[in-house]
Structures are given as structure tokens and as C-alpha cells.
Amino acid sequence: MVVSKPDLNPQFIHQSLNHLLSESQLQQFLSQLQIIDPNPGELFRRFDQTEGGIYLILAGKVRLIDQEDNLIASVAQGWLGQIGLFADPGWQPYSLRASLGLKLAYLDGKSARFWFETHPQLQEYIYRQGEKLDLLMLCQQASGLNSVEELLPILPLLTTEQLEPGILPHQLTQNRQLWLLRQGEMVHGSGLKLIPGQLYFQEILPLEGEWLITKPTQLYILADSPEAKVNVKPSSKTNNKNSVLKTAPLKTVISQAKIAPATTPLTYFPSPQIKIAHWWQQSSKRYPFLKQHSDSDCGVACLVMVSKYWGKNFSINQLRAVANVDRSGASIKGLITAAESVGFMVRPRKADLLALQSQELPAIAHWGGIRHGTCQRRA
Incomplete structure (x- = not known):
């Protein structure tokens, strides 16, 4: 791994921080960054590493790997490593491995905490990026999808709702393409139960009736807009009748979903x-x-x-x-x-x-x- 002084594009860094710093603050922030050039294949952050700073991808891709050395996705943009800064017990450990041509900007943990203490909005922005990476890992494990990389472009478009037990507000059932639970549980009057990590497309979500939130729930919603496209393929490992997805390149924004008949359980044939x-x-x-x-x-x-x-x-x-x-x-x-x-x-x-x-x-x-x-x- 090669570490050097920063030679960065201030506009790019400012954009990566959601334009939350003033010009003078941005210059101070830039002075605290280091440029890191990991060797191809280098594991520059281990899943059991409890401390450290955060990384911003400048060029190339980072391989997001779970603690069992399974590749989750190759990430090409954004901040990584938040798990070492935020004490969120629900986050799953991950490692970071370098691909060819990777270049990173690194902010050490002490400097990151200073900025988070003085700029709570910046802390929230960086935290949400880490939370969505954890959501990606949850989808890979729970949905049985062959690949979740196709979900990367829609992660910034997801909005989140923190819901307490009770009846789901009616307005949240409108203008939706996709629902995804990170935690909690929701049950419809028809008997359909939503669990964390599964992708629920609008085609399988009932149009009428009430949703009961049975426990504190974090719900991610992809609004019905032409900007978001997702192309996912079901894995042969998936055996949840509410998450059997049939997808292909379509003119519409989201692929169609297919529900297995409730009265005919799917027979499992090992590959x-x-x-x-x-x-x-x-x-x-x-x-x-x-x-x-x-x-x-x-x-x-x-x-x-x-x-x-x-x-x-x-x-x-x-x-x-x-x-x-x-x-x-x-x-x-x-x-x-x-x-x-x-x-x-x-x-x-x-x-x-x-x-x-x-x-x-x-x-x-x-x-x-x-x-x-x-x-x-x-x-």
C-alpha cells in the first residue's frame, strides 16, 4: 500500500460531503486527507478491525466482503469503513479488498470524529451511506440473489422510515416501486408478512387493506420514478414464495414479480x-x-x-x-x-x-x- 499527500479535486470532495462544509472548512478537511493506493487484491480493512477511519473511493473499485470471505459487491463510489466509527450493533462486519487501479482518500478516525461532533448533518450523511452498505449485505444473505450489485445505483434513491408498532400510515403505501425492510416486521390483512432483507416489488404488494407493524421497523422505500432501475435475478437458493422474482430488461422501471401459489409449496431440488x-x-x-x-x-x-x-x-x-x-x-x-x-x-x-x-x-x-x-x- 502506498500512502501519499493529497492532490485532490476540491469540487469532487465537496460533492462527496453533500456540500455541507464552507469553503474554509473544506480546505481544512482536504488537509487532513491521505491518498492511499492499495495493491490489487490487498485486504486493507479486515472485518475484525474495530477502529479506524473512513475511505472515499477516488478511482477503481473496492470489493465488499463478508466475514466468511464471500464477495457481496464491487463498489465504485462513496464512503466506506463507517463500521469502525459508529457503534451500531446491528451492522454486519465486512472486509475491504482492493481491485486493480484503486485509489482512495483516507480520513483517520480522530479527524472524522471531530467533524462529526461539529457537523451533525455530516455525521448523519456518512452514517446513512454505511447503513445502506449494511442493507446490501442483508439483501445478499436473506434474498438469495445471485448478485446485488444491480441494487447499488438505487441505494442513494431509497428513503427510510422509522416505524413504531401500529397501523402503517396510508400515505406510505402510495407511489412505491419497492419496499425493503432492514429490521422489524410488517403483516398485511391478507396474511402477507414482510421480513428484513427481502425485496418486495409493487406487483406483489396488495393495493387495498391495512398493514400492521408488529415490532419497531426500519422500512426503505423506492419511489415510483423513472430515474431508478433495478435488474436482479433470483437464485436457485431462494425458496420464499413472496420473493420469487422474475426479471429481465424491460421498458418499465422495475421488473415483474412472480408469486408462487400459496396452496402449492415449492419442492426443493438441490443443485x-x-x-x-x-x-x-x-x-x-x-x-x-x-x-x-x-x-x-x-x-x-x-x-x-x-x-x-x-x-x-x-x-x-x-x-x-x-x-x-x-x-x-x-x-x-x-x-x-x-x-x-x-x-x-x-x-x-x-x-x-x-x-x-x-x-x-x-x-x-x-x-x-x-x-x-x-x-x-x-x-
Whole structure:
């Protein structure tokens, strides 16, 4: 990595700060920036790095990578690294890897905090950019999309609403192309339930009836305007009947959505890659494993392992919130809710160890109120 003194375009930096600084303040801000030229492929920020500054992309692209080294998206503009400055427990850790020709402007953490303390509007602006990157990671994990890079252009166009439990205001149901929950839950009178991370296009959202907000919810809305276009393709891993999307290049702004019949559940056929993985696991007796972060995470850790077996990748942080994990762990009801929210059909069974042999594996065994374990194979 090469670090040098700044030779920057003041107008570009001013625009990246949403024109929130005066001319003299901008000059002071520019003097605190460093130019960084990471080597191609260099991991210049790790997911376990709890402190640091923020990065502004000047040229090239940054690869956004989750803590399991999965590529989320290649980002070409904006500020990155906010997770080291804001103590938001809901944000998912990520790493940053350099692509060819990447050039960054770096503002250290101490200087960034000074500007945030003196300019709350600037802090809010930078924070919202980081929040939308976290939203991108949530979409990748929860929706099962092949790629979420097509969502990058619409991120700046999303508006957010903080909603408390109750009836959704009617005006929020108007002029919408897309709804996306970052947290919380909404239920329509028809029975349609919206969960975080899924893309809900206007074609599958009921036109009449009321929406009930069952818990504090953060809702992102893409307004019905010709400026926003999104082209996403469903993954074979997606098995949520409310998020099966049929998309193609269209003259309209948003692709059409397709709802699977509610009375006919989708049959899951593992892809050839997953079948090969299953054969290898059975032959080598090596199955997906995830070490729980704390004593209370045993339930969601088991769900992550079962998800990996079926080719789905979710984080403990994401499932912990859905399962309503407290200090004692997840209840069986909370774990069922989390499993159903990511596309599994749950079939609870009361059984002892002998009866467990007749069940389809892998399965999650539950005992003692909050104890869970993953059963991978029969001895």
C-alpha cells in the first residue's frame, strides 16, 4: 500500500460531503486527507478491525466482503469503513479488498470524529451511506440473489422510515416501486408478512387493506420514478414464495414479480453443486461447522450450520435478531420463526434419540428449554 499527500479535486470532495462544509472548512478537511493506493487484491480493512477511519473511493473499485470471505459487491463510489466509527450493533462486519487501479482518500478516525461532533448533518450523511452498505449485505444473505450489485445505483434513491408498532400510515403505501425492510416486521390483512432483507416489488404488494407493524421497523422505500432501475435475478437458493422474482430488461422501471401459489409449496431440488457437496461431506465425514460466539448463540449457530448444508449463507448476527435471542439463548418458538424467515419449512417433532434416527437429517435437536444441537448423520 502506498500512502501519499493529497492532490485532490476540491469540487469532487465537496460533492462527496453533500456540500455541507464552507469553503474554509473544506480546505481544512482536504488537509487532513491521505491518498492511499492499495495493491490489487490487498485486504486493507479486515472485518475484525474495530477502529479506524473512513475511505472515499477516488478511482477503481473496492470489493465488499463478508466475514466468511464471500464477495457481496464491487463498489465504485462513496464512503466506506463507517463500521469502525459508529457503534451500531446491528451492522454486519465486512472486509475491504482492493481491485486493480484503486485509489482512495483516507480520513483517520480522530479527524472524522471531530467533524462529526461539529457537523451533525455530516455525521448523519456518512452514517446513512454505511447503513445502506449494511442493507446490501442483508439483501445478499436473506434474498438469495445471485448478485446485488444491480441494487447499488438505487441505494442513494431509497428513503427510510422509522416505524413504531401500529397501523402503517396510508400515505406510505402510495407511489412505491419497492419496499425493503432492514429490521422489524410488517403483516398485511391478507396474511402477507414482510421480513428484513427481502425485496418486495409493487406487483406483489396488495393495493387495498391495512398493514400492521408488529415490532419497531426500519422500512426503505423506492419511489415510483423513472430515474431508478433495478435488474436482479433470483437464485436457485431462494425458496420464499413472496420473493420469487422474475426479471429481465424491460421498458418499465422495475421488473415483474412472480408469486408462487400459496396452496402449492415449492419442492426443493438441490443443485448439482449442493449434491456433490453432500456426497463429499458424507464420504469425508466433515460437515458444516460454525463456532458459536457466546453461550446464548447455540440455537442460531445450529441454524447457520443447517443453512450451509443446503447452500444458504446467513450470519449469526442476522439470525440472532430474528430469533429474538436474549441472555438465556433462543426459545424453540424464536428459532422456528428465524428458520421460516429464511425459507425453511419447519416440522417440530417430539422424539428421543432412537426416534431421531428415523428423521431426515440434518436436524436441530432441542432440549432443556434453550439447549440446541445439530444432528448431521446417523452413527
